[in-house]
Amino acid sequence: FNTRVCVLYFAKSAELSGVREELLQVDTPINSQDLWTRLLGQHPRLLRVLQGHVVLAVRHQYVAIDDQEALTLRDGDEVAVVPPLSGG
């Protein structure tokens, strides 16, 4: 694992994981499906409620969880776990 990112948890995902923020060592490039699998490995409870209804945000851009695209991550990048939105 050659890159260290900062993972942020919000709303339901913070309650399920029990943390708001943590550092994670990951490979880069990595697709979002594999990144999500890493997070589930850290916090299996995320799976129970969020699977299928969650996206990630990498450097403030939404990323769907799939194996379509490889993300290039850099040291210090923010990766947010984004449950369904309810603003407004």
Place this chain on the structure above:
Amino acid sequence: MSSQSPPLGASKKGRDIFKLSHHRLSVEDVVAAVGSASCGAISLFIGTTREDQSESGKVIGLEYEAYEPMVQSELAELCRRLRARWPDLAHICVHHRLGWVRVGEASVVAAVSSPHRHDGQRALVCLLDGLKANVPVWKKEVYEDRKASWKENAECAWASCHGNHDAQTMIGQ
């Protein structure tokens, strides 16, 4: 130090003003933020917290949280899209609550000013749709029995109730 000129096509007077606040919102402040001598219309929206009923009893309040840097970037992008579609818009202002909000209080106040009302009214609807679909803010309802549940906007593409315009669902229990 060099000064930059505004990009071609950008309204040199159009302001986009966003604020996240832990305190009571002021409708007057939002209206003042979009005021302009060239505008014949200010279109205004106030989102208030309803006293909903559930199996857990009445809603006693809401808790809001946000991914603040991304709220800024998403609202900025939303305003760019609005201005591209309605070039005559003057100013856009959104104030949104964070933290604990009691039932009956305003959770969001949004206003758009424009020379004539049609553009402003349409842009305001689009602004609210975009806010609900894309801006990373989350709302948790808290009930009389102290249970709580996170809400989901139907406008959000990854919500379980996506596409059902009148529905908000609760995730997890």
